[in-house]
Amino acid sequence: MTGEITVSVVMPVYNEEKYIEKCIDSLLLQDYPIEKMEWIFVDGCSKDKTVELLERYRTKYPELIRILNNPMKIVPYAMNIGIEASCGKYIVRLDAHADYATDYISKCIFYLENTDAENVGGVAETKANGFMGNAIAKMLSSKFGVGNSQFRTNGQSGYVDTVPFGAFKREVFSEYGGYDERLVRNQDNEMNYRIRKNGGKIYLANDIRFSYYCRDSIKGISTMAMKNGMWNIITMKLCPGSMGMRHFIPFLFVASVFGLGILGVIHPVFWMILSLELALYLVLDVLFSAKQAANVKELVVLAVLFPIFHTVYGTGSMIGITKLFSKELKKDHYINKKI
Numbered sequence: 543m544t545g546e547i548t549v550s551v552v553m554p555v556y557n558e559e560k561y562i563e564k565c566i567d568s569l570l571l572q573d574y575p576i577e578k579m580e581w582i583f584v585d586g587c588s589k590d591k592t593v594e595l596l597e598r599y600r601t602k603y604p605e606l607i608r609i610l611n612n613p614m615k616i617v618p619y620a621m622n623i624g625i626e627a628s629c630g631k632y633i634v635r636l637d638a639h640a641d642y643a644t645d646y647i648s649k650c651i652f653y654l655e656n657t658d659a660e661n662v663g664g665v666a667e668t669k670a671n672g673f674m675g676n677a678i679a680k681m682l683s684s685k686f687g688v689g690n691s692q693f694r695t696n697g698q699s700g701y702v703d704t705v706p707f708g709a710f711k712r713e714v715f716s717e718y719g720g721y722d723e724r725l726v727r728n729q730d731n732e733m734n735y736r737i738r739k740n741g742g743k744i745y746l747a748n749d750i751r752f753s754y755y756c757r758d759s760i761k762g763i764s765t766m767a768m769k770n771g772m773w774n775i776i777t778m779k780l781c782p783g784s785m786g787m788r789h790f791i792p793f794l795f796v797a798s799v800f801g802l803g804i805l806g807v808i809h810p811v812f813w814m815i816l817s818l819e820l821a822l823y824l825v826l827d828v829l830f831s832a833k834q835a836a837n838v839k840e841l842v843v844l845a846v847l848f849p850i851f852h853t854v855y856g857t858g859s860m861i862g863i864t865k866l867f868s869k870e871l872k873k874d875h876y877i878n879k880k881i
Contacts, residue, residue, distance in 0.1 A: 548578040549647060550630030554612065554620030555596070556586035558638040561755060562595050568641035574648040582608045582624040586615035618721035618729045625715055634709045635730075640666075643751040650709035653747050660714045660742040661734060663705020664750025665697065675758030677843045682756055686830035687848060689788035699748040703786060704734040706754075714742070724780055727773035735784035760847070764854045767792075771858025772865065779866055795823075796856030823849070 551569070555562065569581065583596050593609065600607040610627060612620040625633055632651055636642070646664065653662040668679040681687040708730060718736050721729050734744050757763040774789045798819060806813035827848050828841075835841035865871060 546578060547580050547630050549574065549580075549632050549634055549651065550624075550628035551579060551581045551634045551636055551647070552621060552624030552628060553581070553583050553636045553638060554586065554617045554624075555583050555588065555592055555638045556615065557588045557590045557592060559588075559591040559595060561640075562592055562638050564641050565636075565638050566599055568644075569636075569647075571644045572642070572647050573644050574651065576606060579606065579647070580608065580628065580630060581606055582610060582628055584610045584612045584620035584624045586612045586620060614723070616723075616726050618723045618725055621729070622720040622723065625720060631712055632709060633712055633715070635707045637707055637754070639756075640752050640754045642753075646750060646752055647709075649747060649750045653745055653750070654709060654711055657745050658743055659701070659745035660737050661705060661708045661710050662745045662747060662750070663708050664746070664752060665748055666706055666752060666754040668756050669753050670756050670758040672758055673840075674760065674843070675756070677840055677847060678758065678760075678763050679756050680834040680840075681844060681847045681851060684830055684834055686826060687851065689791060697746055697748065699746060701743050702746045703738065703744065704731050705744055705746050706730065708734070708744075718742070722781065725773070725777060727770060728777040728781075728785065731786075732777065732781045732784040735781065739783070760850065763847075763851060767851050767855040768858035768861070771855040771860075772862035775859050775862025776865055776871065779871060790859065792852045792856035793859035794856075796853060796860065 553565075558565075566581075570576075572579075585593055585596070596607070596609050600609060608627070610623055612623055621635060632654060634647060634650055649664070650662050653659065668682045670676055670679045714737060718733075718740055722732050725732055737744060757766055771792060774785055775793075778785050778790075799816065802812045802816035802819070806816060827845050831841050831844035831848065835844055
């Protein structure tokens with residue numbers, strides 16, 4: 543069967559019992575021939591029932607599903623383990639927090655074979671459970687919330703700087719190397735930057751669709767925002783050029799609020815500038831909240847969520863700056879173990 547495999551699906555997993563069954567069920571509905579695929583799940587030492595659930599599926603589909611162990615736990619290690627163990631012509635990196643349209647894999651392969659792109663990805667419909675989760679999903683689908691992130695805001699088909707997850711031609715990894723194992727986050731951005739830096743192309747196809755399940759609580763989305771903001775700065779240090787300007791807008795916003803507030807002690811004109819900045823932000827906050835909201839209650843929640851998300855994200859970046867002075871990041875050969 544090995545010689546017949548065209549597509550190797552590689553999926554890092556960790557404590558995904560809440561999502562893994564729905565994810566796999568969506569893969570079982572794919573219109574791409576199942577006999578031409580292998581699904582490699584790389585588990586980062588899950589503490590819940592993730593592996594138990596995976597084993598149930600492997601019992602039913604022993605020639606399709608493989609479960610590997612990732613003792614380092616983070617995504618780039620999982621991807622490199624899975625890619626090394628795979629044998630497909632194409633590598634499709636998927637996430638367990640999502641379910642996929644029935645033609646997701648077939649369309650990824652179509653665009654890999656009919657464009658000159660080395661990596662192809664699609665558009666995410668952000669979903670969640672409950673009232674708060676739905677509000678968070680709307681925030682993450684708004685340009686005011688996440689900037690010009692085309693795969694989150696229903697962007698048009700075309701060549702882009704990055705895509706979520708990604709479907710790759712196998713030779714990408716032999717030519718450009720595997721995932722950067724220093725990065726807890728932003729490994730997809732760095733990989734896509736490396737492809738583009740070496741003359742390759744990334745293609746976003748608007749008709750490749752999947753649903754991504756975001757955090758469904760303020761605590762959950764705040765923790766994510768804090769870590770993302772921090773790792774944007776660390777990634778900028780470790781991999782210059784891999785992060786776009788939009789990743790640092792929350793940092794500039796938070797820094798300007800602090801900076802103008804302090805400078806106002808020296809001269810009141812800075813407080814006037816700060817007041818104008820906050821007034822403009824408030825206007826945009828209300829306008830975009832109204833645009834996204836289905837009712838008044840949701841408008842109020844969104845109007846609170848946007849500043850929480852942006853402020854925590856920016857604060858994470860400020861924390862990231864302090865991490866730049868850590869002994870680990872000052873080393874020439876940094877290996878992430880503590881950050």
